[in-house]
Amino acid sequence: MRGWMDLVKNTLSSKTSIVCTGENQRWSDYAAPTPGAVVVVGDENDVAKIITAAKKTNTPFLIQSGANGWADTFTLNSQGIIIDISNLKTITFNPDKSQVTFQAGVTNKDLIDAAWDNNARVSASTCNCVSVLGATLGGGLSRTQGVYGMNIDQLISLSIVDADGAKRTITPKSDRELWWALTGAGANFGVVTSATYKSYAMPQAENTAWTGLVLFDQSKLEDVVAAIDALTLGPDMQMDLYFTASPVDGQPTVIVLPFYLGTEEVGREKFASILDIGPTLDTTEVIPYNTWNTAGDPFCAAGGRKPSYTVGLKTMEPTAWRNVWNEYIAFFNSYEEANLTTILTECYSTAATAASLKDNGTSSYPFRDIKCHAIAIPWYTSPEIDSDALQFGQNVRSYLIDSAGTKSPSSYINFAHGDESLSHIYGSSLPKLQKLKRKYDPERRLNQWFPLS
Numbered sequence: 320m321r322g323w324m325d326l327v328k329n330t331l332s333s334k335t336s337i338v339c340t341g342e343n344q345r346w347s348d349y350a351a352p353t354p355g356a357v358v359v360v361g362d363e364n365d366v367a368k369i370i371t372a373a374k375k376t377n378t379p380f381l382i383q384s385g386a387n388g389w390a391d392t393f394t395l396n397s398q399g400i401i402i403d404i405s406n407l408k409t410i411t412f413n414p415d416k417s418q419v420t421f422q423a424g425v426t427n428k429d430l431i432d433a434a435w436d437n438n439a440r441v442s443a444s445t446c447n448c449v450s451v452l453g454a455t456l457g458g459g460l461s462r463t464q465g466v467y468g469m470n471i472d473q474l475i476s477l478s479i480v481d482a483d484g485a486k487r488t489i490t491p492k493s494d495r496e497l498w499w500a501l502t503g504a505g506a507n508f509g510v511v512t513s514a515t516y517k518s519y520a521m522p523q524a525e526n527t528a529w530t531g532l533v534l535f536d537q538s539k540l541e542d543v544v545a546a547i548d549a550l551t552l553g554p555d556m557q558m559d560l561y562f563t564a565s566p567v568d569g570q571p572t573v574i575v576l577p578f579y580l581g582t583e584e585v586g587r588e589k590f591a592s593i594l595d596i597g598p599t600l601d602t603t604e605v606i607p608y609n610t611w612n613t614a615g616d617p618f619c620a621a622g623g624r625k626p627s628y629t630v631g632l633k634t635m636e637p638t639a640w641r642n643v644w645n646e647y648i649a650f651f652n653s654y655e656e657a658n659l660t661t662i663l664t665e666c667y668s669t670a671a672t673a674a675s676l677k678d679n680g681t682s683s684y685p686f687r688d689i690k691c692h693a694i695a696i697p698w699y700t701s702p703e704i705d706s707d708a709l710q711f712g713q714n715v716r717s718y719l720i721d722s723a724g725t726k727s728p729s730s731y732i733n734f735a736h737g738d739e740s741l742s743h744i745y746g747s748s749l750p751k752l753q754k755l756k757r758k759y760d761p762e763r764r765l766n767q768w769f770p771l772s
């Protein structure tokens with residue numbers, strides 16, 4: 320451990336510090352990494368210095384930005400270091416607001432707020448606390464992906480530190496195959512310290528959407544699921560389905576969160592097949608871009624144990640979802656401390672993302688034609704509950720895999736648990752990714768996040 324520190328201690332910027340490992344708060348405590356040190360980086364250049372020193376001393380390391388990754392693939396122990404890049408927060412828009420360059424610690428909220436202040440829109444993800452690049456390097460789902468494409472489709476260039484500690488700027492033209500690998504399996508191929516991303520100039524008055532919580536009694540579950548299954552989400556539409564404690568009475572309930580990039584009147588028409596089922600509460604309204612993610616803020620609460628499981632869905636079957644509801648209720652009712660347990664299903668328009676399939680493999684993200692991603696999130700504090708929580712998540716996953724409408728199970732890397740087969744995570748990109756891994760990181764230094772070998 321001391322070896323790497325001795326190599327860099329007199330070379331790091333004064334903005335970089337080493338903090339007590341006990342202060343390393345993450346979104347989920349379940350299977351969290353247990354490093355010997357956490358280096359909080361204050362300067363992009365220090366990332367390269369630390370990775371170089373770690374390589375020379377054979378010290379394992381993990382990059383941490385938003386600290387939201389819940390996978391159980393971390394093997395980092397007291398021999399290893401977390402390189403915390405969350406303080407790298409610079410954001411710069413170009414004069415016509417068509418591009419934005421930002422550092423790796425920038426969260427969705429940071430970028431959205433900056434875009435709002437610049438009369439622009441960027442296509443970021445749906446939870447404020449997530450780092451833009453943490454989500455993007457695995458694909459990056461976004462409410463506006465039907466119009467603009469996924470987060471990876473926003474990338475123009477990436478400044479990375481490679482597995483050897485060398486700084487490089489990568490564009491789709493400069494290194495086609497490394498770009499392909501970084502855009503879907505990024506964490507295995509480099510540490511991105513900053514990126515340039517597409518931005519869309521837009522006056523604040525036009526930068527709005529119709530959205531909000533719509534609550535249903537659970538007796539309507541089959542109707543709601545059938546309506547979601549039948550609904551083709553246009554490019555300007557997105558929606559979420561939640562099984563969670565009601566904001567009204569704390570009891571388990573079914574919530575739909577429709578999202579439409581337009582007026583309330585048209586939004587209601589677009590989602591009429593769901594709204595006509597008869598909600599018990601409808602809080603939808605037209606709201607500004609810088610508040611679109613606010614409804615998801617409770618999910619950003621850090622701490623507690625949240626061993627989550629996911630399935631990518633092309634279809635949703637009411638019978639399977641009744642079984643999922645029953646699993647949810649059983650777990651929710653078994654443990655008072657698990658009352659934040661949630662099943663979240665995010666559904667996206669595949670209009671723009673499926674179209675970019677035709678670009679013939681500019682990115683390694685494999686699931687552009689998946690409509691919905693379901694995530695079972697058991698949420699509690701006592702490790703004694705772990706085995707029941709894991710069983711609950713696995714049961715939900717089984718019901719959904721059987722009704723997913725896909726040839727084989729698919730698990731979006733950023734939502735996956737870590738026990739899946741690698742082909743479920745990387746899909747058809749797996750063989751080529753493994754080949755490129757041998758080329759770009761033969762010593763497997765970048766091997767904490769769904770390692771490719």
Ligand SMILES: Cc1cc2nc3c(=O)[nH]c(=O)nc-3n(C[C@H](O)[C@H](O)[C@H](O)COP(=O)(O)OP(=O)(O)OC[C@H]3O[C@@H](n4cnc5c(N)ncnc54)[C@H](O)[C@@H]3O)c2cc1C
Pocket residue numbers: 346381382383384385386387388389404423444445446448449450452453454455456457458459460461505506509510511512618619733734767768
């Ligand atoms: C509350 C919540 C909401 C979410 N909502 C969405 C969503 O709307 N859309 C979506 O697509 N995903 C979403 N996710 C999943 C999210 O994309 C992943 O958890 C993502 O990995 C988090 O990145 P992070 O930097 O915040 O967390 P971290 O734990 O810091 O990062 C996760 C892993 O990503 C890698 N990584 C992070 N930054 C870099 C970097 N700069 N360079 C190289 N590797 C890096 C590291 O291997 C790290 O272990 C959500 C997660 C949570 C907890």
